[in-house]
Amino acid sequence: MQDLGEIHYILGLEIDFHEEYAFICQSRYVFSMLRKFNMQNCKDIDTPMEQHVKDPIKVDERSFEDITLYRSFIGSLIWLTITRPDLSYCVHKLMQFMQDPKIQHWKMAKRVLRYVSSTQDYGLLYKNEDLTIVGYSDSDFASDKMDRKSINAYTIFLGGNLVSWLSKKQDTISLSSCEAEYKALTTTTKELLWIKRLIMELKCIKDDDLPLIKCDNISAQALAKNPIFHAKNKHIEVAHHFVREKLIGGEINLEHIDTSSCIADLLTKPLCKSVFSKHRSNLGLISRSMLDPHKIHF
Template sequence: MQDLGVLHYILGLEIYFWKGHAFISQNRYALSMLKKFQMKNSKGIDTPMEHTVKVPIKYDEKSSVDITLYRSLIGSLIWLTVTRPNLSFCVHKLSQHMQDPKLYHWKLAKRVLGYISSTLDYGLLYKGEDLTLIAFLDSDFAGDRLDRKSTSAYTIFHGGDLVSWISKKQATISLSSCEVEYKSLTTTTKEVLWIKRLLLELKCYADEDLPIIKNDIISVQALANNLVFHARSKHIEVAHHFVREKVIGKEISLEHVEFSDCVADFLTKPLLKNVFIKMRSNLGLISKSMLIKI
């Protein structure tokens, strides 16, 4: 084996160290992608998707696009989400149309490229200041206009640094916003506990510290702490018992967070420009030029 020194570039990821912090971006990869799809000189856009956009699963439009080209673009965007979690929702939606993409979807995808061209040097900042484990979860109730399935999302931070996130359509239809959120809570709990076990093995987490999971719906916390089931909540009893077992066993702690501070919100729906920029900053997603201010 050979010591290649400090890591700076691997698989399209650029790693830059500054004052004990690590900054990970995909500047060169994003630039090559813009060149490939002839969007290098495109006009910069502030958000990857307009907040009014509703992406249907099927679109009543006869004009199709090059399927191979569309799939290539979506595949490239999926890899870019490794350091751009703010693209996860729009890529998640666009990837649902790879079987039969239309001009409508292609235009939405090109808008994402326009946003990337204006944020080429953006990446994730890792400070490693403490060892706390905090998760935020959110969901979009019946967000898909065709099958009315909901989207679950979570963001997990270790020491204030983003380490895991997801934006995924739920497998079954939910009958209430509480049920949607509770399914998200179950998924988030499993991921948080897995990360905790991994961090304990790496000696990067204090065993006595309790992971905190935050959401913006109070009824979910009430249900997790309620031993009595009502008729309207029987169908989520299994998920309830799993989460409640972890709450009683003091493996996790549930807290309420205001809607405006739930940083998983950007993974379930398009946002207004000012809200999107605030969420992006809260994730630790910054421009490389901003490092000098740290």
């Protein structure tokens, strides 16, 4: 074995180290993607998806002829989401049409790459902070117009640094926004507790350090704290008891936040430019050109 020193490039990941931060991006990988799909001269755009995107589900919509090209395109974008959580929702959406992509899906995919081109040197910033664990939970109720399933999303921060995120369609249909949010809360709780136990095994935090979950749905929080179960929500009793057990046992804490402050909202739906940019910044995604230590707030 040979010690090659501090890592700087591996599997398309570029890692910059500094005394006070580490920065991970995939700018070289993006450049090779643009060349591979002949889009190095494409027109840049500010968001990966239109805010009010038209539903690409027309039965008579013409299929995209080169399915292999579409799958290769989406596969390349999937690898890019390792350092680009801002792409998670749109890539998750496009993945659903791998078997039979339409012309409109191909246009949507190319729009994503146009956005990637405009943010080619963006990556995740990891700063020297404490090890407080904070999670943001969110859901977009019945957002999929094909099957009316809701989208689960969470972002989990360790010391202000993004360490885990998810954008995924729920397995079953939710009958209310409260139920959809509660399912998302359950998923967030499980991931957050797993991260806490991992950090505890590394002797970095104590057992009494209470993780915090921030949610913008008052009904879901009330359901977690309410010991009385009503007939209309008995079908989510198992999820209810799991979250409530962790809440009463002092393993997690719940806090209500305004929807505009819920960072996980970025992973549930297309947003306008201003809100998208705000949440992208809150995720710790910045341009490499901003890495001057005097410009970064610690």
